[in-house]
Amino acid sequence: MQATLKSKPLTLAPGAADAAQEHALLLLPRLRLLHRQRTDLTRRISAILEELASAAEGQSEHRDAAILLSLPGLGRKVAATMLSEASQAITERDYHALRCYSGAAPVPEGTVCILLELKSKMTKAEARDALRVEISKQTGQNLGGRTVLKDSSTTFEWFVRNRYFPLRKGDWRPETAKEKMAQIELDLIAKFGDHPLDTFDRFMLQTHVNGLAERYSQDRVRQARSYLKSIFDEAVEQEFLVKDPTRKLKIPKNLRPKDKSILSWEQMW
Numbered sequence: 001m002q003a004t005l006k007s008k009p010l011t012l013a014p015g016a017a018d019a020a021q022e023h024a025l026l027l028l029p030r031l032r033l034l035h036r037q038r039t040d041l042t043r044r045i046s047a048i049l050e051e052l053a054s055a056a057e058g059q060s061e062h063r064d065a066a067i068l069l070s071l072p073g074l075g076r077k078v079a080a081t082m083l084s085e086a087s088q089a090i091t092e093r094d095y096h097a098l099r100c101y102s103g104a105a106p107v108p109e110g111t112v113c114i115l116l117e118l119k120s121k122m123t124k125a126e127a128r129d130a131l132r133v134e135i136s137k138q139t140g141q142n143l144g145g146r147t148v149l150k151d152s153s154t155t156f157e158w159f160v161r162n163r164y165f166p167l168r169k170g171d172w173r174p175e176t177a178k179e180k181m182a183q184i185e186l187d188l189i190a191k192f193g194d195h196p197l198d199t200f201d202r203f204m205l206q207t208h209v210n211g212l213a214e215r216y217s218q219d220r221v222r223q224a225r226s227y228l229k230s231i232f233d234e235a236v237e238q239e240f241l242v243k244d245p246t247r248k249l250k251i252p253k254n255l256r257p258k259d260k261s262i263l264s265w266e267q268m269w
Contacts, residue, residue, distance in 0.1 A: 045080050052083065064090050088247060096236060097244065154240055156200070156231075157193035160184065163238060164231050180227070187212060187224045188231075197235055200245045210252050218255035225251055 052065035068079040082090065089097035116122065116130045169177055191208060192200075205228055213221045229246045236244050 042076070045076055049076060049079060049083075094233075097247065100243075154197050155193065156195050156197060157189050159197055159235060159240060160189060160231060163240075164234055167234065168230075183220070183223060184227050184231075187220070188227060197240055200232070202245050202248055205245060205249055209249065210254075213252040213255055216256070218257070221255060222251060225249060 049065055049069065053063055053069055055061075055063060055066075065079065065083060068074060068082055069076075086098060088094075116127055116134070122130070165181060168180075172180060209221060209225050209228070212224050225246075229244075229249060232241065232244050232246045235241045
């Protein structure tokens, strides 16, 4: 280090030092502006969080913002990020989604990474077949039989019929179950039956719900959205999916108004 410090310094061209000083002076107004904007933004975030954390009149329960801010080590930035990015998960008390957001979702100790081939040298179907063979070698299970492989071979229709309906039937009354299953068959399975679960995204589902809103009543559209969210929530819970594509699925604004007109006897007959 002494030799380096004692070495001859680099020779600057005439005017280089003056140019650097002028450039620094040009940067100072930008830095002051940036500092002022950051200060204003911090002040605004603090004011919004304080407003969100304050209890509403006549309400005794703690608000979500107040609960987040009370957590040790969770500061203003993290609280604002959680409320803006994970508002639906917080509202629905979706603790699995919150764990994923925070990076606290546990990874099983038995998780194994299998290197098949470069992505550019294999198609998705070839990778799926190769994975079946590799898992069969390591576990001795015949994946061509009844063993479930949680990959693209699991279609929407298979999951709904074999994993969703059997669970929900116990929560529905017999007559109600028939109506709900019929609507899911008509509005969802008929459209997405052959689609693998891991190919769904928000765009695909939102455009379908928007299309339903153009043809059917608002109650039917709301129910279809509710069924989609319930199905994919169950898919995440059963670890068929990592991310829920319905997390930000919205109810369309162009819903048809309810028809409350009363038909006369002449119109009915």
